[in-house]
Amino acid sequence: MKKVFCLLLTLCMVLALAACGGDTAPADSGSSAPADSGSDAQQPAETGGELITVGVINNDPNESGYRTANDAAMRATFTEENGYKATFYNNNDAAQQIATAQQMIQDEVDFLLLSPASTTGWDTVLQDAQAAGTQIILFDRMLEADESMYVAAVVSDMPAEGQTAVDWLAAQGLDEYNIIHIQGHMGSDAQLGRTGALDEKVAAEGNWNYVTQQTADWDEATARTITQSVIDSGKPFNVIYAENNGMARGAVAALDAAGITHGKDGDVIVMGFDSDKWAFEAVLEGSWNYMGLCNPLQAETVDSIIKNLMAGQAPAQKITYTPEQGFDCDTLTQADVDTYGT
């Protein structure tokens, strides 16, 4: 009986371990020697005639709804039917990303699509890529390097997103703005851009005040706690500026629990960012006031850049910004929700 039980548990363990082995691409870092210079000549043979080989390095799709949509779009675009032979790798750790990038360059991919987890540390990868004739296209996030090191970048304009949101808020014409500002992960592109515009406005205007300015690290539960503690302290506030939809949702949960009205005709203006469908619906219902769209669908733009490059056409500009706009509860339509919601 005991032995059977032991066996069962061992089996369960092995199965669980097997399940963990899932979707990690080879992350072997034994890539000290850059690919030899003859690789350019071999490339057409390697690609098997028609298919363009691409290596896609992205962040963890579970990080947020934004990232899930971003990753899904990349996977849906770079398929064999579309003329690509793609390898995908997801990790939030820049060191792992760099190791995989070097591996991909050694494997002589034609294009390396990169959403770097950190902005620095990529110099060797960029040089190796140049030596091997691999073209680098950045998507979603930038890295610190000379523009000549990559052929194109398709990114979101975070400061513009913040500015659009702040301009919209200013247009609401409140007598006084008492803002609960819930920030994202400190130092990230999105946090810096979305905080920047608001910080400037609060510093410039006398009737704009922060009730609190805290980071919730993109976490819904932390955002709820922060909002709850402001409610418990009894300080008056009329704006919630959350730097992504998840955190706005957490804040709204705290408002609901305290019976504070929000959204259209409510006491508190709720603002969120990104592109989640459920958040669009919340704005459409009038439960939220504003959502700044951060378009996660860069795959198509990247796709057309690659196709143009293959046809010998360089992209018109180095950096392409994805079209962003803000939606509020008065102007949002169901058509917008269907077009932009992810």
Added chain:
Amino acid sequence: MTTPVKNPEPKVKQPGESLFKRLVRQQLFIPFAALALLVIFNLVADPSFFAVSIKENSLGNPVLSGNIISVLDNASELVILAIGMTLVTASSGGQDISVGAAMAIAGSVILRLVCGGQVTADTMQMNLILAVLIGMVVSALFGAFNGTLVAYFKIQPMVATLILYTAGRSIAAWINNNQLPIINDLSFKYAGTFLPGIPVPTPIFITALVIAVFWLVLKFTTLGLYTQSVGINPSSSRLNGINPQMVKLLTYVILGVCVAVAGFIRVSRSGSINYSRIAENIEMDAILAVALGGNALSGGKFNIYGSILGAYVIQFLTTTLYKYEVPSTALPAYKAVVVILLVVLSAPVVRSKMANLRFQAKADKIAKEAK
């Protein structure tokens, strides 16, 4: 089977010992002192911290609101985890660092079941109680996985649970095909928010129920006694007819069930999940709660009420810091200060110094009486 478990530390009342000294000796002294400090600080700084008012929530139900309610409400997950963590610590002399990741798994399983595999569901596709029970079974299996590594393969608990700590969130995402499911059914959120017509947050009731269950189990079964004896000396417990491996495994399975309850409360608060963020770093708070409760992290004797109190102290500290607008990124630093104090206070060197002081004081007294 019904041997009543005696209080592990019978109160030795020695004549001639001052009240203060007897207090200091109590295991619960540290968490009570910490709590008292926080209460006094808040009373002095701003007594309105303790104000509780009745408000009407957006559904028109009267609900209690205030910092104290927030503390009791938000500490729920931590309290439940701390109970399980205390048993694991006592039996195996190590801690399970995978509880946060395991909460993501349990929450993911429950959400997948109630959403019926859809990304957004407006009504529950499965009986909630059944879904939670299945979540508990899955979570208990993962607990058994950890427990097997620790008990039968004799791997250090921290290393054994590192596996699930690393892989757990990916498993949670895989369960839901990397989607972020959302359930809009209001009744799903009852467990994480309020039951209609009841002004007290439901997590407080769930926590009280879990505490009551453990009180009964420890009072009427030999679980506590066995756990303790295995933790103190596995060989001699085996000679006394206890199977140490089985007891260790059992404590990990119990922790697994606790994790499922905590995970359920957490996803029930919002009706959604974010795999890489949900309950991040909660394992550290759970371990801290066990330590704060005066339990030895090396196993053996334990007091779950100490850990429960420890968990509330941690939440009290967090809420206080939020009230005074300490940046949330700085919270871990404040917790670190508490850990350092605890570790220093419980270090053998300091302990023996304190014992010497006590001995010295007694000797002085005897000398005085002799005069």
